[in-house]
Each structure stands twice: as structure tokens, then as C-alpha cells.
Amino acid sequence: MPALGDLEAQVMRRIWARGSAVTVRDILGDLQQERPIAYTTVMTVMDNLRKKGWLSRRPEGRAYQYEPLVSGEEYSAGLMRQALAASSDRPAVLMHFIGEMSAEEADALDEAYRRLTGRNPEDPDGPDDPASPDDPGGAR
Secondary structure, eight states, X not given: OOOOOHHHHHHHHHHHHHOSOBOHHHHHHHHHTTSOOOHHHHHHHHHHHHHTTSEEEEEETTEEEEEEXXXXXXXXHHHHXXXXXXXXOHHHXXXXXXXXXXXXXXXXXXXXXXXXXXXXXXXXXXXXXXXXXXOTTSOO
């Protein structure tokens, strides 16, 4: 998944934030609150994002409704995977990444681990561990 350009990323962030189908005019209005930008520029960016597989579109009257095909979370995860893949020493990259996390980011990492595995990262005998006392049939 290639990284988005600056304007593409601004457009996608606004689409993800809205959480529903949008028109070029919707995104134009959002962008114009921060800087002057032409309708045709936004239309071209959104059409390019559609051609690149980031957006789908369907006709709605005289306009098109656009919806994201990739979530903001999927995009961010893809960027992290690319950064990790660019290293020859992945454990070192992860150590630096984790070491630079704020407390809030570390809490988010713990929460993601719990959601993914169904157990607490601080509990080595969580429910998925075959030696867990909660699993009488588990290996000891």
C-alpha cells in the first residue's frame, strides 16, 4: 500500500472522519475552511484516489458519492508495515518504536494486544495458554 500524497491524505482523513458517503463538494467545503482550493483540484484528487483503489464512487443525481475502500486504521497499519519492512533488524526497530511511546500509546498497544489475543499481556497464563489453570485439559 503506497503512502498517500499530502493532499490525498488530507482528503482521505476528511472522508474517514465523516464516516459516510461524501461528494466532492462536501470535501471541498472542509478543505476550504483551512485554505483556498479549487473544486476541480478536489475532484481530480478524489478521482485519482478512486483509480488507485482508495475510493469507490456511485452516481447520485448529477454528482458522485464517494466511499473509502480502505479504513484509516488499515492505512496506518500499512504504513507501519512498510516502515518495519524497510529495516534489516526488525526487533531493533520495534524496540525503538515501543521505547518512544507515550503512556497513552502504550495503553493503546496493551488494548490492541488484549483484543487480538483475548488476554492480558501481563498475564503469561492467560486463557489461550495451554498451561492455564482455567483449562483443566491443557498441557502442563
